[in-house]
Amino acid sequence: MTDYSKDYSKDFPILEKEIYGKRLVYLDNAATSQKPDSVIRTLSEFYRSDNSNIHRGVHYLSEISSERYEKARAKVSDFIGADDPGEVTFTAGTTDSINQVACSLKPILEGNEVLISGVEHHSNIVPWQLAGAKLRAIPMDEDCNLLPDSIEITDRTKMIAISHASNVLGSVNPVKEITEIAKEHDVPVLVDAAQSIQHLPIDVRDIGCDFLAFSGHKMYAATGVGVLYTSERFSDIMPSRGGGGMIDRVTLERTTYLKPPLRFEAGTPHIAGAISIGAAIDYMQNIGMDHIRKREHEVYSYAREKLLGTDGVTVYGNTDLMCGSISFNLDEIHHYDTGLILDKLGIAVRTGHHCAQPLMRTLGTEGTVRASFALYNTKEDADRLLEGMEKVRMMYA
Amino acid sequence: MRDAVQDEIIEQFGGLEWLDRYSLLISFGRELEPMDEKFRTEENSIGGCQSKAWVRAYEVDGRLMFNADSEAMITRGIISLLLKVVNNRSPREILDLDLYFLDEIGLKSNLSPARADGLASIIRRIRELAEGEVN
Ligand SMILES: Cc1ncc(COP(=O)(O)O)c(C=O)c1O
Numbered sequence: 001m002t003d004y005s006k007d008y009s010k011d012f013p014i015l016e017k018e019i020y021g022k023r024l025v026y027l028d029n030a031a032t033s034q035k036p037d038s039v040i041r042t043l044s045e046f047y048r049s050d051n052s053n054i055h056r057g058v059h060y061l062s063e064i065s066s067e068r069y070e071k072a073r074a075k076v077s078d079f080i081g082a083d084d085p086g087e088v089t090f091t092a093g094t095t096d097s098i099n100q101v102a103c104s105l106k107p108i109l110e111g112n113e114v115l116i117s118g119v120e121h122h123s124n125i126v127p128w129q130l131a132g133a134k135l136r137a138i139p140m141d142e143d144c145n146l147l148p149d150s151i152e153i154t155d156r157t158k159m160i161a162i163s164h165a166s167n168v169l170g171s172v173n174p175v176k177e178i179t180e181i182a183k184e185h186d187v188p189v190l191v192d193a194a195q196s197i198q199h200l201p202i203d204v205r206d207i208g209c210d211f212l213a214f215s216g217h218k219m220y221a222a223t224g225v226g227v228l229y230t231s232e233r234f235s236d237i238m239p240s241r242g243g244g245g246m247i248d249r250v251t252l253e254r255t256t257y258l259k260p261p262l263r264f265e266a267g268t269p270h271i272a273g274a275i276s277i278g279a280a281i282d283y284m285q286n287i288g289m290d291h292i293r294k295r296e297h298e299v300y301s302y303a304r305e306k307l308l309g310t311d312g313v314t315v316y317g318n319t320d321l322m323c324g325s326i327s328f329n330l331d332e333i334h335h336y337d338t339g340l341i342l343d344k345l346g347i348a349v350r351t352g353h354h355c356a357q358p359l360m361r362t363l364g365t366e367g368t369v370r371a372s373f374a375l376y377n378t379k380e381d382a383d384r385l386l387e388g389m390e391k392v393r394m395m396y397a
Numbered sequence: 398m399r400d401a402v403q404d405e406i407i408e409q410f411g412g413l414e415w416l417d418r419y420s421l422l423i424s425f426g427r428e429l430e431p432m433d434e435k436f437r438t439e440e441n442s443i444g445g446c447q448s449k450a451w452v453r454a455y456e457v458d459g460r461l462m463f464n465a466d467s468e469a470m471i472t473r474g475i476i477s478l479l480l481k482v483v484n485n486r487s488p489r490e491i492l493d494l495d496l497y498f499l500d501e502i503g504l505k506s507n508l509s510p511a512r513a514d515g516l517a518s519i520i521r522r523i524r525e526l527a528e529g530e531v532n
Contacts, residue, residue, distance in 0.1 A: 344419070
């Protein structure tokens with residue numbers, strides 16, 4: 001039997017911290033994850049020894065930076081099972097990635113329709129509205145699980161944009177089933193993998209999506225950098241922004257663009273950030289994505305079972321495959337009040353609507369308490385959370 | 398300038414562990430008279446709070462009375478203390494008030510605009526309402 005009890009928190013310097021005199025229990029990983037020492041070192045060493053702009057200089061350092069940047073791209077490509085590193089663009093994050101797609105496809109989307117789900121983050125709602133598209137949600141059952149069989153695609157459906165895992169409920173959406181249906185109608189699919197890339201092995205060929213978006217900072221890398229995978233099929237879409245580094249030839253009359261990925265990377269990118277994503281992938285692959293998935297599943301299910309078994313707690317969402325986030329409320333106690341006391345006990349959770357107001361409306365609440373797990377969280381962390389909730393309940397009793 | 402109402406609050410909280418401070422805040426929150434549903438309007442609501450909050454003011458003989466509420470109990474507790482301090486004063490007095498008790502009972506961090514309870518916004522609204530009455 002595999003040993004899932006190894007303590008990975010030792011790899012994360014910040015987790016040694018005490019908050020209000022108690023060992024920090026960090027359960028806000030869906031907002032951002034902490035960084036392993038190897039990633040922190042990669043970032044600082046890059047600036048100490050290799051820093052230079054990329055793809056521009058004739059000089060030594062520029063060559064090294066460019067090489068490291070491209071190596072990070074190849075690593076991402078391999079990590080998500082892309083056919084070619086050319087399909088991987090570095091962006092500023094998930095939000096930026098989705099905005100770029102929406103902006104590039106605006107001429108097609110405007111006045112037409114984008115299918116989303118009812119559990120989407122605002123980042124997978126607002127960009128499509130800005131592009132002038134109407135949104136329609138795929139029907140869900142009472143546990144907020146999508147019902148792919150009731151997907152209705154019309155002539156006006158120009159995109160299906162779905163989160164792989166919900167940042168609120170932790171439920172994993174049937175993205176593969178959805179891409180299969182979309183293919184029959186030749187509608188492109190964008191998968192928002194912000195809450196799955198750090199928890200599950202991902203293969204874009206297996207999923208069959210045309211676009212995949214995720215953020216570095218939620219997968220143990222730097223903030224301000226992310227990825228957009230664009231399948232070869234869409235390699236000639238118009239770039240959403242222009243500038244240096246992405247052109248073939250510029251005249252005042254007409255400009256031609258490079259092929260992807262550079263086509264979509266106008267201006268100086270977050271070079272160190274991209275390299276940190278490479279380092280984070282190394283870190284995760286050293287442990288193994290399968291191992292991470294199984295280990296997290298143990299801790300996640302343990303926490304969930306305990307919460308479900310506690311009287312006076314409402315736990316939201318329920319499906320076979322879940323990861324990352326668990327949302328709940330203590331009956332009669334405002335989520336903010338719960339979060340504030342947990343904070344004082346050294347337990348970091350998030351409270352509120354989690355940038356998913358349409359879902360909150362469906363759940364019939366203004367907000368939830370969300371505990372979200374990463375590979376370093378343990379059953380002991382879950383126990384601390386439950387003890388904390390007991391204390392909250394006593395205080396409000 | 399020391400102020401008797403604030404000093405009394407400081408004394409109540411003095412020497413308490415954080416847990417007991419919060420318990421006390423919660424009991425103050427429970428005591429706060431709930432705001433009538435009809436006053437919980439868009440106009441009276443405060444933006445930028447994670448828990449919804451409302452503030453209104455009315456005048457009695459040249460003095461301002463405030464009525465405020467929140468969905469979260471701890472925020473209600475803080476509101477309850479605030480109202481003890483600001484109620485029944487002239488608008489001028491309210492504008493001149495230094496709310497030092499918040500700092501002294503360990504709620505200063507709640508005043509930062511980054512805090513989700515919107516205490517800073519509630520105080521701003523109280524001042525705006527007082528400003529509107531100064532003549
Ligand atoms: C499902 C989902 N999509 C998109 C985002 C936005 O990510 P970022 O803020 O890194 O752009 C998040 C972050 O919370 C998320 O959970």
